[in-house]
Structure formats: structure tokens, C-alpha cells
Amino acid sequence: MSFRETDEIRGVITAAERAMRERDAAGLIGRYSEDVVKFDLAPPLGRSGDDARDVGRQQAWFDTFEGPVDFEVTELSIHVHGEFGWAHSLNRMSASPKGAGFAFEMWFRATYGLRKVDGRWLIAHEHSSTPFYMDGSLRAATDLKP
């Protein structure tokens, strides 16, 4: 494993912290490969390619919040082999929905598949989720902490 590659992958993944805080939809999406497959927190099950890289939709999501989206990548574990890697982390997000008068905070799991394209690491697959309670409620477990 090369520390240089690991550092570069860490940089691509944690660049989301700044992009979320600054509500920079283009910056966030510029980290994805053209053929990215995303499994997001919200439906549908998945999106790929241009549909997953829709800057307008990302910006509209940012616009549902007042002020910055606080975002932190923790427990990041990176596995790399040549120009190919995968990683996982536990991420914390906090934001204030417009008009709600409060900020929510939630933790979720993230898994990344990565590829080096023209000398630059890109995210080719991203899977973000919370578990859900199998107690009949089917409630998303947005109240868990690491």
C-alpha cells in the first residue's frame, strides 16, 4: 500500500466536508467518475451516471437548509491496490431545515469504490445509509452514534 495513494483518496473523500459546509454542489459532484453508481440516503434505490451527478438536484437539496451543512468523515478506513481502491467511514451530518427552527444531527455509514482516472482519484461508487429498526416500526435508525 502506498501512503501517497491513501492520502490522495482520503483527500477526495474528505473534500465533501468543505463542499457540504460551503454548499458547493459542483465541487461535491466533481469528485465522482462519469459512470458513478450512487446508493443514497434517500430513494430511489440507486442512481448512476449523469442522473447521479445532477448538480441542480444537489443544489436544490442544499437549498432546503438554512446556512452551512456541517459534515464530518470519521473512522475512515482505506484499502488501495494500484489505481483501484475501496473505503468505508462513519459520517456525521448536521443541518437546519429551512423554517424548522432546529438543527438535526445524524450519523450514517458510507462505503466508497474508487478508481484513478488520468492521474486523479475519483469516486466510482458511493453507498450511504442508516440501518432501520426491525421491530415492526421500520423506522430508519437516524439516532445511532458510533
Next chain:
Amino acid sequence: MSFRETDEIRGVITAAERAMRERDAAGLIGRYSEDVVKFDLAPPLGRSGDDARDVGRQQAWFDTFEGPVDFEVTELSIHVHGEFGWAHSLNRMSASPKGAGFAFEMWFRATYGLRKVDGRWLIAHEHSSTPFYMDGSLRAATDLKP
């Protein structure tokens, strides 16, 4: 990309179809590396190592159902480089909870990180999830279909 490696990875991932149907907890868990990190459908956020490979817990989960657990791996996409790979799929599961008198069916997303250990592909990371509705209900979206 080697077709042989891709075929072997496909075999390890889809072996879950038989293991689930036959409620074979040891068979299911024997596909994971000793240091596996699992992000499951149910809480907690994650489990790793021996905690993620607990055959007794897996068997107890099987025992909550009447008869076989029907399981299907679809849209499996495999990316492999040397002895290192990742993959994702959309999986369908159907089973009858004991005493419920009905079978549920749900689709979920799965992402896999893989490593070849002593000539055999193992799952070193598995992330399974449904999205959830961001409509205030926080309900897990267990009713989606590909």
C-alpha cells in the same frame, strides 16, 4: 480484468442465495474475512471481526422465520484488480416471520469489498441497506423495486 477472478467473486457473493435458502449460518459467514467490517440492514451502525462473524446470532436470525429465506442477487457489478475487488448489487429477500402468517418481500442495495486470501476470495466489507423517506416519517423505504 480477469474473467476467472470475476467469476470467482460472483460465486462468493451469490453463494448467499443457497446459504439463505438452506438457513446455513456457518456457510454464509465462512465467506467473510477474519477482519470483515459489516454495515447491516439492522442496527448497530457496524460490526467487525468476530462480532460480525457470530454464527449463533445469524442462526437466531434464521430461526425467526418459517422455512427458507428466499434470496436473489441481481444487477451485480464487479470491479477487480489483482487480488482486490469491489462490487455492488440489488438484492431481493423474501421470508415468512414465525407466527405472522404472511411473507414479506423487500429489495435492498449491497456493496462488497473483496480480497483474495490464500487463493480464495473473501468478503472483507459488506454494506447492506435500504434508503429512507425524508418526508418527516423517517420510514425505511422497504417498498422500493428496481
